Amino acid sequence: MRNTTPLTVSVAAGVALLLAAPAPSFASPARQADPTAQTVRQPLERQVLPANDGWAAAGTGTTGGAGATPDRVYDVSNRGELLAAFASGGSEPKIIRVHGDIQANVGAAGAPLSCEDYASGTGYSLAHYLHDFDPARFGTTREPEGPQESARRLAAAKQASTIRWDIPSNTTIVGAGPDSSITGAALRINRAQNVILRNLTVRDAADCFPSWDPTDGATGNWNSEYDLLQIINGSTNVWVAHSQFTDAPNLDSAQPSYFGRPYQVHDGAVDVTNGSDLVTMSYNRFSEHDKLLLIGSTDSTSRGDVGNLRVTIHHNVFENVGQRAPRVRYGQVDVYNNHFKAAADSKVPYGYTFGAGVESHLHAEANAFTIPAEVPVSSLIAYFKGKVITTTGNAVNGKITDLRAEYNAAAPADRQLAPDNTWTPALRTHVNAAQAVPALLADAVGPVFTSGEAR
Secondary structure, eight states, X not given: OBOOOOOEEEEOOSHHHHHOOOOOOEEOGGGOOOTTEEEEEEEGGGOOOOTTSSGGXXXXXXXXXXXXXXXXXXXXXXXXXHHHHHHTTTTSOEEEEEOSEEXXXXXXXXXXOOHHHHHTTTTOOHHHHHHHTOHHHHOSSSOOOSHHHHHHHXXXXXXXXXXXXXXXXXXXXXXXXXXXXXXXXXXXXXXXXXXXXXXXXXXXXXXXXXXXXXXXXXXXXXXXXXXXXXXXXXXXXXXXXSOEEEXXXXXXXXXOEETTEEOOOOOOSEEEOTTOXXXXXXXXXXXXXXXXXXXXSOSOSTTSOTTOOOEXXXXXXXXXXXXXXXXXXXXEEEEESOEEEOOTTOSSOOOOSEEEETTOEEEEESOEEEOXXXXXXXXXXXXEBOOBOEEESEEETTEEEOHHHHHHHHSOGGGOOBOOOSOOOOOOSOEEOGGGHHHHHTTTSSSOEETTEEO
């Protein structure tokens, strides 16, 4: 870790923004701007979430490490330095600036670790695993058990202990330059509060040891373990902004199939589960990933999700993603002014965008969809035991379209979705007309740097 001059940006910071936030309104294209953008240059790492900017502005708001003392500001460029910064000072406010690409799959001395390295000494062999659990031999009515499954779990535990990293409370972690990224890590905000993650590319949390479950679905499935970012176990007040989440270049489409099912090595991009609450995701780019945003991981009420899982997702671009953008259980989730793009030749097959799960309350407003003609509008919503959904002012290929009506017209009677009259989103800074969103977000999402400085 080292000390460098503060990163300066044209964005908002501090208490001034918390004291004066505009009321929600439909803004013209000329007025559109990232609500954190300001003419006064401020250190990126000292910024706080503006007032009214989504659910993460509720309660005490989200300030991350803005109040860190100079000795709690860390510049890191490798795994060891980053983990030391996470551990230093406990939950005292801290700022972590990431320089270059930090690789997760490395040993204590920084040498790269392969899947074979993790498997060494455990007895695990993929060829042996495939032999033992071939459905023709093992059957399809029970989950794998025996020496090879035990060996797989040992190897998986070795990888998990290397790549699973927890971001502590009262932390701001930011990219210090356009190449700032974290590759291969399974980041978690776990039982933590007041965290900001900004201006980072987070990529390819590949699982070396996916598990086979013949009882998952009609024909079985391979399941991987790691998300790029998990917000779990009662974590609150989290702001994720101007970042990129992707599997590229290691796409699941390049993996083989075993037992007739894709050998998936990636799980979620950003998941919010287990009673976590008050999250805002804004101005991010999500690309080349299948299972994207899962909000609520189970239909059970035992995980503390009821009354929590309040999430705002606004002004993001979703490009060539498969499903769960988001899939919701229980939470009140506000999804507005995002651009969902699916190319006809995408290597990530399109499934659906909004998943209406058990007791979900998803409000989708003024989003733009750019999709191939062969994708039916009715497929933008998927049924997962939900009862209601609000869709208003959304545009499909430039035309305002009633997404719920299109879904209901194609859905059977027992899967109809009613309008949700139980709540109205209030924590918003501005709302643009859906047709303006693609142009407005074209150069505004993901890590944004100008003349070497972040916006």
